[in-house]
């Protein structure tokens with residue numbers, strides 16, 4: 001028998017989440033963001049379920065090649081654009097649209113030998129201060145691009161730093177609008193948080209989402225809440241697209257004063273029973289999720305005990321006398337009986353975010369593609 005850990009991918013949840021996002025941004029076309037191997041889910045595992053999107057947005061030419069090989073003929077956008085001239089040749093070959101965020105990328109385009117002009121997304125830095133032209137440089141960059149025979153249509157994009165928090169998107173949306181008001185082209189603005197928090201069905205329409213021809217959604221497609229703490233996935237109507245499950249492979253009876261795991265960080269305050277689970281940080285379960293992180297054992301709430309080690313972790317079985325060796329352990333997502341452990345709750349206990357957990361799923365974890373959602377959810 002293989003080691004019992006498995007990551008289950010639920011295409012039905014991906015389809016559902018896509019529909020939720022569409023309903024919140026009904027007038028925009030939607031990029032399914034599948035960078036980082038579809039946030040750890042596997043591009044090949046999410047492709048058909050997300051093929052109802054208008055395009056796929058990602059970073060690596062290799063991932064773009066994969067999406068084309070799966071049969072996608074629609075738009076693909078490189079979110080960081082070209083890194084070297086050769087990348088533009090791949091863009092021509094694979095028919096990729098690409099972001100232009102700096103002068104060096106315009107220089108590359110000017111040097112690119114092609115008969116087929118390329119669609120570009122001119123990125124404006126409206127306050128995130130990662131990539132993009134400063135607002136006052138927008139017009140000059142657009143003018144330079146527009147003069148190049150290598151360039152076809154120019155779209156305009158920016159990225160919000162605070163769509164998920166109290167600062168919101170209004171100031172950045174305004175800076176973008178001011179910088180681009182008299183420039184033609186499609187607009188491409190919002191991420192998951194902007195769509196869910198400021199889109200059509202936003203629960204807290206603090207600042208309404210600016211008109212956008214395209215939105216770029218990632219985390220919410222996979223069922224992560226972009227603003228966990230203020231909201232959660234269930235509240236946002238999202239379903240978990242990944243369940244990480246394993247089993248109890250041993251149990252231990254602890255006496256008062258017994259310790260658990262490396263560093264003996266957990267000390268039993270009374271006699272108790274624990275289960276040892278085949279899941280550790282080499283599977284992508286964060287080491288920061290020591291004592292107290294929520295887990296489900298046979299669908300019942302429990303918690304981790306002690307430090308997470310490379311291949312194992314311990315869970316509390318004190319209140320679960322019926323669960324022993326072979327018990328199902330859900331690290332995040334749905335238990336087979338239908339109970340949900342939101343990945344956001346696990347991430348929060350470990351001091352991180354759902355994005356990081358999903359992306360860190362290790363290659364050694366067997367993936368069950370096309371896993372049905374449990375019936376009794």
Ligand SMILES: *Cc1c(COP(=O)(O)O)cnc(C)c1O
Nearest residue numbers: 033079159191192216217218219
């Ligand atoms: C990753 C990314 C997104 C998607 O963000 P989510 O919060 O996952 O929806 C959108 N735009 C850009 C530029 C990105 O890099």
